[in-house]
Amino acid sequence: MFRKLNALLWLRLQVLISNSTLLATLLMPFGIAILYNEFLNKGGELTMFLLSTSLTMVLSMGSGYMVSIMMAEDKEKRNLKSLILSGVTATEYTLSMMALPLLVVLFSMVVLPLYLKVDLTNYFLTYGLYLLLATISIIFLNILIGAVSDTQSKAQVYSIFPMLTFSFLPTLAVQNATAQKLLDYSFIGPLVSLLKAGGGELSLRSLGLLLAWVLLLGLASLFVLKNSYKGK
Template sequence: MIKRLTALIWLRTQVLLSNSTLLATILLPYGLLVLYNQFMNADGLHSSYMVFMCLSLAFSVSLGSLTSLTIAEDKEKKNLKSLLLSGVRNGEYLLSALFYPVIIGLVTIVSFPKIVDADFGKNWGAYFVVAIVVGLCVILLNLLVASLSNTQSQAQVNGLVPMMAISFLPLFSGLNENISKIAHYTFMGAYVDFFTKESFELSFETIGVALAWLVGLFLVNLIVLNPTRKEIFLAKLARKAV
């Protein structure tokens, strides 16, 4: 198992390094963070807001696109079928596919505050918990998008609305009360609350909705990624639609 997983991750590395579009997508949020920080945070008083504004963009663009497009490309080029027929197990394939999104997500979560010298004081622990939970939700959501798409183009279309919502919902939530209520019931709610409420404290009440989304997305992915369960799930949806 370890040898197959190592080989798959090495293959992912070669594909990633040879794909300039994906590399640019991963680096784009970093460039925007540096640019915004240079022009909008010259006095260093808005560092937390810079992280708030750019971290959600990094999650949706970097983690989301990397997850959905990588798996959709494998499905489109029949690589997934070939790998499974060659003896690679579903779990090994998924671990290799999610390896770089998780690693890049952790690097982004740690590096963004450092780049802009943001200081969360006693709330560093809450920051890491909220950011990691939200990042995992984004990855699982895009894994679901990729699982329901047969081509890269289809994955891009299907993932457009989630990408836009994750990128801009936090920003728009402060402009409209209705949008704020919508954000509260998504996994981005804890993210918005952490950056906008000075009294934020990590508790089940503040992180519970995001954890529920995390568990729900995990379970739905288990159903969709299992061919037999997927057929049952889609059949039930078809009956309800009728």
């Protein structure tokens, strides 16, 4: 199993390096964070908001988007059929899709607060748990999108709405009550609320909401992915 996962991860990394669009999308949130911080946050008033927005952009652009595009590319280039014939299971395929986005988020959750000089010492575990569960949710969402997309073009079209929604929902929520409600019940809501409040204890309500999203999206994506496997 580990040998197969290593081979799949190497394949994912090569696809990422060779795909300039994916690479640009992955790096964009970091570039936006640097530009906003240097030109709009000289006094430090927007630091927490900027951290929250940057992390949600990393989730949607850097982590989620690459999953659906890579899956669609596998299907379009018949790589998925080759993987099935070589004995790769749906579970192994899913784990290989999750590994790279999770590494990106782990990098972001440490580097962005350090760059923005945000002290998360008192609530780092809560922050990390909320971010990890939100990442898993958005990966499952994009696995679902990738599983129903036959081509990269379709995956890009299907992915654009959730990508833009979760990237800019925290910004819209500042000025719109409906957007705030959507944010509160979304899987990025607990993380955004935690950073907005500047910390806090682990909330059972937030944890329950995140676990519900993980379960719902995980079951849906695995069901569609296994059907996709059967159809090959």
